[in-house]
Amino acid sequence: MKFDIIHKDSGTKARAGVIQTDHGTIQTPIFMPVGTAGTVKAVHQRELRDDIKAQIILGNTYHLYLRPGLDILEKAGGLHRFNGWDRPILTDSGGYQVYSLAKTGRKISEEGVKFKSHIDGSTHFFTPECVMDIQRRIGADIIMAFDECTPYPCDFSYARTSMDMTHRWLKRCCDRFDNTQSIYGYQQTLFPIVQGSVYKDLRIQSAEFIASMEREGNAIGGLSVGEPAEDMYEMTELVCGILPANKPRYLMGVGTPENILESIALGIDMFDCVMPTRNARHGILYTTEGVINIKNEKWKDDFSPIDERLGGYVSTSYTKGYLRHLIKSEEILGAQIASVHNLSFYLWLVGQAREQIIAGTFPLWKAEVLRKLTCRL
Amino acid sequence: MKFDIIHKDSGTKARAGVIQTDHGTIQTPIFMPVGTAGTVKAVHQRELRDDIKAQIILGNTYHLYLRPGLDILEKAGGLHRFNGWDRPILTDSGGYQVYSLAKTGRKISEEGVKFKSHIDGSTHFFTPECVMDIQRRIGADIIMAFDECTPYPCDFSYARTSMDMTHRWLKRCCDRFDNTQSIYGYQQTLFPIVQGSVYKDLRIQSAEFIASMEREGNAIGGLSVGEPAEDMYEMTELVCGILPANKPRYLMGVGTPENILESIALGIDMFDCVMPTRNARHGILYTTEGVINIKNEKWKDDFSPIDERLGGYVSTSYTKGYLRHLIKSEEILGAQIASVHNLSFYLWLVGQAREQIIAGTFPLWKAEVLRKLTCRL
Numbered sequence: 001m002k003f004d005i006i007h008k009d010s011g012t013k014a015r016a017g018v019i020q021t022d023h024g025t026i027q028t029p030i031f032m033p034v035g036t037a038g039t040v041k042a043v044h045q046r047e048l049r050d051d052i053k054a055q056i057i058l059g060n061t062y063h064l065y066l067r068p069g070l071d072i073l074e075k076a077g078g079l080h081r082f083n084g085w086d087r088p089i090l091t092d093s094g095g096y097q098v099y100s101l102a103k104t105g106r107k108i109s110e111e112g113v114k115f116k117s118h119i120d121g122s123t124h125f126f127t128p129e130c131v132m133d134i135q136r137r138i139g140a141d142i143i144m145a146f147d148e149c150t151p152y153p154c155d156f157s158y159a160r161t162s163m164d165m166t167h168r169w170l171k172r173c174c175d176r177f178d179n180t181q182s183i184y185g186y187q188q189t190l191f192p193i194v195q196g197s198v199y200k201d202l203r204i205q206s207a208e209f210i211a212s213m214e215r216e217g218n219a220i221g222g223l224s225v226g227e228p229a230e231d232m233y234e235m236t237e238l239v240c241g242i243l244p245a246n247k248p249r250y251l252m253g254v255g256t257p258e259n260i261l262e263s264i265a266l267g268i269d270m271f272d273c274v275m276p277t278r279n280a281r282h283g284i285l286y287t288t289e290g291v292i293n294i295k296n297e298k299w300k301d302d303f304s305p306i307d308e309r310l311g312g313y314v315s316t317s318y319t320k321g322y323l324r325h326l327i328k329s330e331e332i333l334g335a336q337i338a339s340v341h342n343l344s345f346y347l348w349l350v351g352q353a354r355e356q357i358i359a360g361t362f363p364l365w366k367a368e369v370l371r372k373l374t375c376r377l
Numbered sequence: 378m379k380f381d382i383i384h385k386d387s388g389t390k391a392r393a394g395v396i397q398t399d400h401g402t403i404q405t406p407i408f409m410p411v412g413t414a415g416t417v418k419a420v421h422q423r424e425l426r427d428d429i430k431a432q433i434i435l436g437n438t439y440h441l442y443l444r445p446g447l448d449i450l451e452k453a454g455g456l457h458r459f460n461g462w463d464r465p466i467l468t469d470s471g472g473y474q475v476y477s478l479a480k481t482g483r484k485i486s487e488e489g490v491k492f493k494s495h496i497d498g499s500t501h502f503f504t505p506e507c508v509m510d511i512q513r514r515i516g517a518d519i520i521m522a523f524d525e526c527t528p529y530p531c532d533f534s535y536a537r538t539s540m541d542m543t544h545r546w547l548k549r550c551c552d553r554f555d556n557t558q559s560i561y562g563y564q565q566t567l568f569p570i571v572q573g574s575v576y577k578d579l580r581i582q583s584a585e586f587i588a589s590m591e592r593e594g595n596a597i598g599g600l601s602v603g604e605p606a607e608d609m610y611e612m613t614e615l616v617c618g619i620l621p622a623n624k625p626r627y628l629m630g631v632g633t634p635e636n637i638l639e640s641i642a643l644g645i646d647m648f649d650c651v652m653p654t655r656n657a658r659h660g661i662l663y664t665t666e667g668v669i670n671i672k673n674e675k676w677k678d679d680f681s682p683i684d685e686r687l688g689g690y691v692s693t694s695y696t697k698g699y700l701r702h703l704i705k706s707e708e709i710l711g712a713q714i715a716s717v718h719n720l721s722f723y724l725w726l727v728g729q730a731r732e733q734i735i736a737g738t739f740p741l742w743k744a745e746v747l748r749k750l751t752c753r754l
Binding site (some may be wrong): 044046068075300321322333 | 414415416417418419420422444445448449458459460461620680690694695699700703704706708710713714
């Protein structure tokens with residue numbers, strides 16, 4: 001993997017870059033749609049590529065490991081071949097899902113995590129080593145270290161103990177990763193994850209440790225888990241100041257359009273979040289004019305396009321009134337339209353941010369666009 | 378509306394024709410995807426047009442009347458403007474849904490049918506007159522008469538009484554239809570419906586009555602409701618022999634690929650059925666090689682395209698193994714892929730039938746294709 005910064009904003013820490021992978025390039029800052037079970041929910045691969053203009057998508061290790069399972073994925077030739085998405089894929093480590101989905105009977109120890117499948121209740125055991133092997137077999141371009149994502153709030157003592165274990169696990173991840181290789185012939189790379197909850201000294205300690213591992217890119221985890229936005233920004237700024245500037249920085253699970261723009265300004269290059277797709281299915285739309293709850297009565301006879309300025313088939317061909325009818329009627333097409341629209345908006349947002357960074361107009365544009373985007377229409 | 382028969386098969390009663398409407402032409406024989414609530418479930422309008430190659434779709438009067446409601450549809454400028462489908466639309470009369478969905482508290486009288494909404498339990502009253510007005514306001518190109526669709530089995534006495542009322546209702550439909558006009562500036566036409574259950578003498582009587590009304594097209598109702606296929610074909614053949622040959626014949630709610638080919642051979646020009654979309658959502662796929670239950674274990678590592686011979690993005694880009702994973706995981710994309718595929722297959726089937734009729738090779742082709750299509754793979 002290769003990362004080149006092509007422009008740095010002078011007013012903020014924002015940067016525009018290019019990541020090169022064996023499945024093609026990624027223009028940063030970038031938002032990565034979440035494709036939990038090998039599909040970005042309600043979105044065709046063709047729509048991801050041509051309408052949304054996604055450059056990289058996520059897969060969830062926990063879900064893919066349980067279903068369809070590694071044998072099938074490997075037999076298909078990896079996740080890219082399995083789902084027909086031939087651009088870059090990043091997989092998470094499964095840690096987050098193990099903690100949040102498999103609450104019953106999960107048990108964390110130094111060795112790893114024992115958990116029960118939310119599908120059939122069967123027992124499984126994830127270790128740093130096996131999670132590396134799993135992601136190798138899934139075939140992700142970017143593989144995430146196995147960490148513990150602490151909840152919010154989290155007391156200092158737990159946060160420190162957890163962070164220390166995450167660091168020990170990281171060494172095991174790196175060892176395993178460096179002693180194995182891609183089984184599909186293209187390069188894979190491992191990103192470690194900074195933890196430390198909302199405690200400055202832990203975040204500093206973790207960022208320094210992660211930086212010392214000298215991987216090709218670095219991630220910040222454990223944020224956007226319920227803490228105040230100011231804490232998220234403070235931790236992000238602190239950590240970005242320590243992580244190497246010449247490598248991509250990925251802020252995991254973030255966030256709202258506002259969170260994304262603020263974090264770009266702090267030096268973040270990569271984002272992922274279920275918000276655009278999950279909210280879409282519940283009728284919350286992000287538009288260039290502000291946020292819309294399409295279930296509101298006021299949209300029932302509004303026959304203007306969802307978002308003319310955004311462009312694209314879905315946002316300009318379907319009207320607000322029609323989409324409201326579909327969402328209220330719980331029609332699948334409602335989820336489809338809203339999902340393509342919201343993801344198009346997120347990709348538009350980071351694409352615009354990139355252009356403004358290159359043009360040297362990012363801070364001004366950001367202030368202006370935030371005023372609009374945080375409106376509730 | 379104008380109907381021209383461009384070729385008649387010499388070995389069967391099949392014919393190839395063209396229906397002209399103010400929203401464009403329809404090449405017959407044709408299959409009409411069902412868009413119950415103003416959407417063909419899980420299918421984008423662009424996919425209907427470009428991938429499936431649908432020429433006309435159905436809307437359900439009962440559903441559209443309840444939600445979004447006529448005020449909104451009229452304010453949008455009719456259903457075409459509301460849902461963005463600018464080709465022909467046919468609406469049913471709502472009768473079938475009133476009988477099957479609003480079972481609780483529905484009451485049929487000479488005047489009409491009182492029923493309760495399955496959405497909120499509110500009481501409504503449909504008469505032949507108001508159903509004409511409703512379909513005028515929905516803005517369908519082809520409007521169906523308000524009839525009673527008798528269930529199967531149905532005793533002779535009930536079938537005769539019901540048929541007689543359907544005939545009296547038809548006169549009221551025609552009166553109302555002929556004394557009102559389109560509110561959107563394009564022509565609308567009314568199709569009456571032959572009833573009579575599986576009783577030959579009733580079907581003859583009904584077909585003669587319907588023919589005598591001299592409308593621009595005619596429909597056959599009350600079949601494909603559970604009766605043996607032989608009864609369906611026998612009634613269809615009988616009725617086709619009486620309905621005028623120079624007008625389109627529409628066999629309502631039919632059916633399997635086999636039903637469709639057999640009925641084309643009997644002189645039917647138009648079909649609709651929820652089968653391709655409903656079965657799609659449950660993982661039953663129609664392919665050029667036969668019928669597939671994609672949930673079966675055998676497809677889990679079959680990475681061949683869903684149906685290479687059918688062509689089209691969905692059928693050739695996604696694999697059986699991937700689709701199986703999506704359907705088993707209850708992912709929305711599974712319903713999307715299977716729905717576009719099955720409808721593409723149905724439109725391919727009637728399109729092929731048309732070409733074979735024109736080429737004079739229909740009977741031979743039909744025998745050959747039926748051998749394949751009825752295979753369970």
